[in-house]
Structure formats: C-alpha cells, structure tokens
Amino acid sequence: MRRVILPICLMLGACVPGQSVDMPSRAATADVSGLPAIKSFSAPRPVPPMRSNKDIQRDFLDLSFQLESGRRLQHFSRFEEPISIAVAGTPPPTLMPDLNRLVHRLRTEAGIDVARVQDGPANITIEAVSRAEIRRNLPKAACFVVPNISRLSEYRTARHSRATNWSLLTERKKLAIFLPNDSSPQEVRDCLHEELAQALGPLNDLYRLPDSVFNDDNVHAVLTGFDMLILRAYYAPELRSGMTRAQVEERLPTILSRLNPAGDTRAPRFASSTPREWIDAIQTALGPGARSAERREAALTAVRIAETVGWRDHRRGFSHFALGRLSQSVDPDFAQDQFVTADQFYKRTPGNDLHRAYTASQLAAYAISQGRGADALMLIGPHLATAERHENAALLATLMMLRAEALDLSGRVAEANAVRLDSLGWARYGFGADWAVRAKLREISGLSPLKGSNG
Known part of the structure; x- marks a missing residue:
C-alpha cells in the first residue's frame, strides 16, 4: 500500500485537495514548453523529534521487529559493511540529483557509511522502470524493495523463495529497489526516500507516528528528523545483525541517550497501538479498488x-480528513465540517504542521468556491512555509495556486499573476508532465466564481 494514499489526498475534488527547507532553490531543467523551469529544494531543515526517548524506544522496537502485515521478526537485520548503491534501468533526469542529496543526508545525519557507485556490483541496486512493469509484478505498488536480488527480471522467479522472505533475513547483503521512471519527479523522490529507508532500516510502518515516513498515511514523504534518528540508532555500534528483540531492547536506552539527550528530559506519551480494523478501513477508504x-x-x-478508541491525536484528525475528502462530491458542507474537525485534532499536539497544511488546502478551496478570498488567504498564509520546509512541491504548488485565486477574488490581480507563475516551477516537480500541471491549474481556477462553475 505504499505511495497509494497521498496522491488521493492531494486531489482537490469537484469544488473543494507529494517536500522543505530554505526558500526555493535552483532550477533543474530549462523551459521546454512555455512553462517555467522545474524547481527543486535547497539545503534540508529536518525538525528534531520532540518525543520522549521512552516513546522512541518503543517505536524503534515495533518498527524493527515486525512486518507491515503484523508478522513478528525474530532477528534484527542490517548491513554490517559499508553500503554501496548503484542505479540501473532508465532513470529520469531528477533521480540522480535527488539520490545524491539523500545519500549525503544519510551520511551526515544518520551516520551511515553509504556511497553511490558508478558501476559494478552493489549492495543496493535502484532500478528505474515503467509503472506498467512494476504493476505487472505487484499490481497495487508504486514502488517496492526486495532482498537478495538485483534486477526486476529476477523477481518473478524469486518472489516466493526463501531468499526474498524478509522474516528469514538475519543480515542484509544485497537488495533491489524498483522505482517508476515515468511518474512525477516528486513521486519518484518520495518512493526513493521510503524504499531506501526500508532497505537500510526498519521494515514496518506505524500509523501512530506523526512525524515519519514510516507511516502508511504518506503525509511525510522525505526522511524526517525522527527517521534519521531511528536510522542512526539502527547503525549504532552497540547493535549487530542477528540480535533478538530482548538484546536490542537492553541496549537501546544507552544508545538513545547518547544520540538524543533531549529525549531523556521529556515525559512519555505512550500512544496507543492502532487497531487492525482502523488500518483496514483507512486503506479501503484511500487505497485502490473500492467503489465510491x-x-x-x-x-x-x-x-x-x-x-471509540478515544484518540485525540493525528490519527483522529486523519480519520476526519479522509471522510471529508470522500464526502466532497456528495455533501460539500459536511465535508468542510470534517476538515474543520480534523484541524482541531491536529492542532492539539505539536508536530502536526504538515497535516494542517493539507487540511488548510481543502478549507481554502471551499472558501474560494464561495467567493471568500480574504478567508482563503488567511487559511493559506501560515502553511506555505510548512510545505517548503517539508519539501512537498505538489502541496506547495497547490497552496500557491489557491492563493492566486484568492488574490484575484480580492482584486489583487497583478500579485495573483505573479504567485500563479511562481507556482508552476514547483508544480512541474510535484505533478510532472506539462499536461498535469495545466490540468491542476484549470482545476483550481475552476473553483473561483469569477472563472467558471464550481460545483
């Protein structure tokens, strides 16, 4: 189910919606079609985790000793030697710069001895293939990672063998990551972050994590400060492949105290586990295959x-967000009530800024459809910097396009045109093909009562 939910969450719908750092950056390609050059992000600014080390210890163990299916893992596994990464297939132009940037972050923030190699055998092979090729092998996957093979051509015969069984792995030596080469640059990059993090570290995802790519809600798309701490702990010298959960648990307090001393001063929250029934409901609601x-x-x-569980955290907010997203076409007013409720839960606890930015895009779109430009500007304003800081070009472009429509409604036409033009470079990274960028522009423009029907 990885990389399935977020694209749905970014859609605005008929009348109402995947990252950031310093201010925008360098252009990656030249203008080829009348649109501005594609934009990319500058130096990352990950936010350090704001939770107790006791909570992080529990997160580490649940991430590392369980698969997404719920199956328990008996042994800790990682690479024990310096890690080499090679790229195969037909990579899109943005893959190499994004990979180089990620490798630098892994070396400097997570302290992992990892490097890209030009040719020859590698510990991790990233093969860029078409979406159709990926789906022929895993119909519901946008990207995936497999142990003990190097190419997609090996997968069909190896998929049911012991070699590709994660639960039998005690030390990692060779893995393959399969990414689409015909998706948007952001989708490719998001897959790269998620699958390389899994190739190196934890195999599980936890919906209770508000600030991590190790969460199938796909709100976060690039590795966060929490994720880098988890990976740094994963490669701590006190740990080694083959350890049991009890052996890792015994060493974790010392490791986390050394790597994250601030976490020892915070009180634990002990967030409840996520029931399988809720996970199944969310994946049915936002995943592929189900009818409206x-x-x-x-x-x-x-x-x-x-x-019923009594959640008051981001999972409660995300539940209302999903219901709002899926109610827009049948009951827009009810949908807006759900987005307002989602935002109320998101703002109860720190660390949900990105969640709130997604919700703001929905609320602002609705305000624009009602001709309330000033309200939309107030909703959008605080979240532009959030989308930048989390390197989410698709969300940033969406917010900027919405801001342009709100400015038009407020009579600030010249300013609106400038913001709309500035959004296009980010949209080319976030949405990809020129037709997709123009379709997003038409969709958001159609919200405004000045320009067309908004029902």
Whole structure:
C-alpha cells in the first residue's frame, strides 16, 4: 500500500485537495514548453523529534521487529559493511540529483557509511522502470524493495523463495529497489526516500507516528528528523545483525541517550497501538479498488473506531480528513465540517504542521468556491512555509495556486499573476508532465466564481 494514499489526498475534488527547507532553490531543467523551469529544494531543515526517548524506544522496537502485515521478526537485520548503491534501468533526469542529496543526508545525519557507485556490483541496486512493469509484478505498488536480488527480471522467479522472505533475513547483503521512471519527479523522490529507508532500516510502518515516513498515511514523504534518528540508532555500534528483540531492547536506552539527550528530559506519551480494523478501513477508504460508496463507508468506519478508541491525536484528525475528502462530491458542507474537525485534532499536539497544511488546502478551496478570498488567504498564509520546509512541491504548488485565486477574488490581480507563475516551477516537480500541471491549474481556477462553475 505504499505511495497509494497521498496522491488521493492531494486531489482537490469537484469544488473543494507529494517536500522543505530554505526558500526555493535552483532550477533543474530549462523551459521546454512555455512553462517555467522545474524547481527543486535547497539545503534540508529536518525538525528534531520532540518525543520522549521512552516513546522512541518503543517505536524503534515495533518498527524493527515486525512486518507491515503484523508478522513478528525474530532477528534484527542490517548491513554490517559499508553500503554501496548503484542505479540501473532508465532513470529520469531528477533521480540522480535527488539520490545524491539523500545519500549525503544519510551520511551526515544518520551516520551511515553509504556511497553511490558508478558501476559494478552493489549492495543496493535502484532500478528505474515503467509503472506498467512494476504493476505487472505487484499490481497495487508504486514502488517496492526486495532482498537478495538485483534486477526486476529476477523477481518473478524469486518472489516466493526463501531468499526474498524478509522474516528469514538475519543480515542484509544485497537488495533491489524498483522505482517508476515515468511518474512525477516528486513521486519518484518520495518512493526513493521510503524504499531506501526500508532497505537500510526498519521494515514496518506505524500509523501512530506523526512525524515519519514510516507511516502508511504518506503525509511525510522525505526522511524526517525522527527517521534519521531511528536510522542512526539502527547503525549504532552497540547493535549487530542477528540480535533478538530482548538484546536490542537492553541496549537501546544507552544508545538513545547518547544520540538524543533531549529525549531523556521529556515525559512519555505512550500512544496507543492502532487497531487492525482502523488500518483496514483507512486503506479501503484511500487505497485502490473500492467503489465510491464503499470508500465513504470505510471512512465513516474509521471515524467511528477513532471515536471509540478515544484518540485525540493525528490519527483522529486523519480519520476526519479522509471522510471529508470522500464526502466532497456528495455533501460539500459536511465535508468542510470534517476538515474543520480534523484541524482541531491536529492542532492539539505539536508536530502536526504538515497535516494542517493539507487540511488548510481543502478549507481554502471551499472558501474560494464561495467567493471568500480574504478567508482563503488567511487559511493559506501560515502553511506555505510548512510545505517548503517539508519539501512537498505538489502541496506547495497547490497552496500557491489557491492563493492566486484568492488574490484575484480580492482584486489583487497583478500579485495573483505573479504567485500563479511562481507556482508552476514547483508544480512541474510535484505533478510532472506539462499536461498535469495545466490540468491542476484549470482545476483550481475552476473553483473561483469569477472563472467558471464550481460545483
């Protein structure tokens, strides 16, 4: 289910919606079609984790000793030698710069001895192939990682063998990552971050994590400060492949105290585990395959479960967000109530700024559809910097396009045109093909009562 939910969350729908650092950066390609050059991000600014080390210890163990299916892992596994990465297939132009940037972050922030090699055998081979080739092998996957093979051509015969069984792995020596070469630059980069993090470290995802790519809600798309801490701990000298959960747990307090001393001063929150029923409901609501009515019913189920469990964290907010997203076409007013409720839960705890930015895009779109330009500007304003800081070009472009429509409604036409033009370079990175950028422009322009129907 990786990389399935976020694209749905970014869609604005008929009348209402995947990263950041310093101010925008360098252009990656020249203008080829009348659109501005594609933009990319400058130096990363990851936010350090703001949780207790006791919470992080529990997160580390649950991430490292369990698969996404819920199956327990008996042994800790990682690479024990310096790690080489090679690229095969037909990579898109943005893959190499994004990979080089990520490798630099892994070396400097996570302290992992990893490097890209030009040719020859490598510990990790990243093969760039078409989406169709990936889906022929895993129909629901946008990208994936497999142990003990190097090319997609090996996967069909190896997929049911012991060699590719993660639960039998005690030390990692060779893995392959398969990325699409015909998706948007952001989608390729997001896959790169998620799958390389899994290739190097934890194999599980936890919905209870508000600030991590190790979370199937896909709100975060590039490795966060929390993720880098987890990976740094994963490669701590006190640990080694083959250890049991108990052996790792015994060493973790010392490791985390050394790597994250501030975490020893914070009180633990002990967030509750996520019921399988809620996970299934969310994946039905926002994943592929279900009909519209089934999606909405699944979202209602997720909200009911969140209420029953008594959540007041980001998972409660995400439940309402999903229900709002899936209610827009049938009951826009109800959908807006759900987005307002989602935002109320998101703002109860720190670290949910990116979640709130997604919600703001929905609320602002609705305000624009009602001709309330000033309200939309107030909703959008605080979240532009958030989208930049988290390097989410698709979200940043969406917010900027919405801001341009709100400025038009407020009579600030010249300013609107400048913002709209500035959004296009980010949209080329976030949405990819020129037709997709123009389609997003038309979609958001159509929200405004000045320009067309908004129903």
